[in-house]
Each structure stands twice: as structure tokens, then as C-alpha cells.
Amino acid sequence: MSVAPVSVATLSAMKARGERIVSLTCYDACFAHLLDRAGVDLLLVGDSLGMVLQGHATTVPVTVEQMAYHGASVARGRERALLAVDLPFMAAATPERALDSAARLMQEGGAQVVKLEGGEWLAETVRRLSEQGVPVCAHLGLLPQSVNRLGGYRFQGRDETSAERIRREARVMEEAGASLLVLECVPAALAGEISRSLSIPVIGIGAGAGCDGQVLVLHDMLGLNPGRPPSFSRDFMQGCGSIGEAVAAYVEAVRDGSFPAAAETPY
Numbered sequence: 001m002s003v004a005p006v007s008v009a010t011l012s013a014m015k016a017r018g019e020r021i022v023s024l025t026c027y028d029a030c031f032a033h034l035l036d037r038a039g040v041d042l043l044l045v046g047d048s049l050g051m052v053l054q055g056h057a058t059t060v061p062v063t064v065e066q067m068a069y070h071g072a073s074v075a076r077g078r079e080r081a082l083l084a085v086d087l088p089f090m091a092a093a094t095p096e097r098a099l100d101s102a103a104r105l106m107q108e109g110g111a112q113v114v115k116l117e118g119g120e121w122l123a124e125t126v127r128r129l130s131e132q133g134v135p136v137c138a139h140l141g142l143l144p145q146s147v148n149r150l151g152g153y154r155f156q157g158r159d160e161t162s163a164e165r166i167r168r169e170a171r172v173m174e175e176a177g178a179s180l181l182v183l184e185c186v187p188a189a190l191a192g193e194i195s196r197s198l199s200i201p202v203i204g205i206g207a208g209a210g211c212d213g214q215v216l217v218l219h220d221m222l223g224l225n226p227g228r229p230p231s232f233s234r235d236f237m238q239g240c241g242s243i244g245e246a247v248a249a250y251v252e253a254v255r256d257g258s259f260p261a262a263a264e265t266p267y
């Protein structure tokens, strides 16, 4: 039996009804099939694949071609879940480049939504993509593609000046036509406030339980991180006998609001 596929409109309707949105990163067809059947609403082919699959220290080396390859693999495994693919480092450096990159991610990579990291300087790019029919997911807070400028993977928006900047950038992205927003590593109070003030769904990672949905890196929530996992993640394999059970536990914990708990909300 086939199920109605998720669209950005479905996610908006979920926000309006107060139903939490469940998202995980996904990089291949096998996991796409498993996550889709477990009820994950949004599959994100994240450029985190440069770290978890390729073994790089950052996401900077990842290319559009690699993102398209993994996107196409995930697209072949999904049925119901919406598929978002990250624009990697420098792929949105100019609006023209972003349009070309997004075309590749959608035409070769099966993307239904294109995600891009960054603030106000991307407003024109988001507008141009939206005009061309590309649903855009903005990404604010910690921007891993800027790790070489930031000097590490640190929480953002912890002082009033940077919190106000993130608030303003969130508004600008919505006004420019973004359909979704990811907030990464920002204090829970700020993320909750932004989620309530925007009409588009806000998906948090390290941003507390007050967002409209949650996303984690798949390998982190399966306890497969070789180093120290981020403090905001949870190993859902603990107490579960299979990957399918662990993913089902994550889906339930996000839907009922029990993930993230206080212990997974550092600020």
C-alpha cells in the first residue's frame, strides 16, 4: 500500500497542528528505506557525510558531485519522507552558482528541498531559488562550513548581540522565501522563541525541545561516532536490540517531546 508523500506543505501543516517533525541525516538507499518505513518525515543528505562517511575533520572538502551521488542513492530508497540535500562548501558563493548547484542536486541528486548555510548575505540567493521553484531550507546558528573561521564547533547566540543577529537572520530567510529553517547549536530559549515567531517549520539540532522538529546525525544516534559524540545527541541503540528499534525509539521520543531532554540541552 502506498502512503501520501511528505511535502513542505505537509510539514507546515504539522507545525500548524503542533505535531513535531522528525528528521535524521541519511546517506544511502538502505537507510533511506529503513528510516522512511519507521516514520521519519524528513531525510537530510547532510554534508556531515564528509565527516561520518569520508573521515574528514570538517565538511569543507565535500563537493556538489558527492552530494548528488548520495542524494540519488537516498532518493531510490525513500517513498514517503521528504528529501533535502545540503549545498556543500562554496556551492552558494554567488546566486548563479547556487542556482547551478541546486539544479544538479534536484536533477541528478533527487533533492526535493535544498539546504544552505548562512545568514543575511544569502537573502537574494534564497529569493532566486524560490522564484525558480526550489524549496529552500535555511541553516542558521552554528555553521559547520565556517569552522575554519569560527575555530571550532561552538554554540552560537549565547550573548544578546549574536542572539539578535540570529533572530534577524531567521526573519530575513522567511521573508526571502525559505520553506524551512534548521537551527544548529543555539540556546533553547532563543530557538523556541524563533520557532514561535516564524510561520515556517524550524528543525533544531542542539537547540532544545521548543523547535517544531528535531534532526540528528544518523551515526550519532546509533552510537557509531568514533570520537566523543556531540553533547546534544543521544545513543538510541542503548536498550534497543536493532537499528530499526532504535530509529523507532527516536521517532517516538521526538514526537512525544521527550527528546531532547534537559541533559541533551546544554544551553
Ligand SMILES: Nc1nc(=O)c2c([nH]1)NC[C@@H]1CN(c3ccc(C(=O)N[C@@H](CCC(=O)O)C(=O)O)cc3)CN21
Pocket: 047, 048, 051, 052, 059, 142, 144, 153, 154, 155, 185, 217, 219, 220, 225, 229, 230, 231, 232
Ligand atoms: N557526527 C556528526 N555529528 C554532528 O552533529 C555534526 C557532524 N558530525 N558534522 C557536521 C556538524 C558539526 N557539528 C558539531 C560537531 C561537534 C559539536 C560539539 O562537540 N560541540 C560541543 C559544544 C562546544 C561548545 O559550545 O562549548 C558539545 O559538547 O556538544 C557540535 C556540532 C554538527 N554536525
Ligand SMILES: CC(C)C(=O)C(=O)O
Pocket: 025, 044, 045, 046, 047, 048, 049, 086, 182, 184, 205, 215, 216, 217
Ligand atoms: C546536522 C545537519 C543539520 C547538517 O547540516 C548535516 O548533517 O550536514
Ligand SMILES: [Mg+2]
Pocket: 046, 047, 048, 059, 086, 144
Ligand atoms: Mg550540513
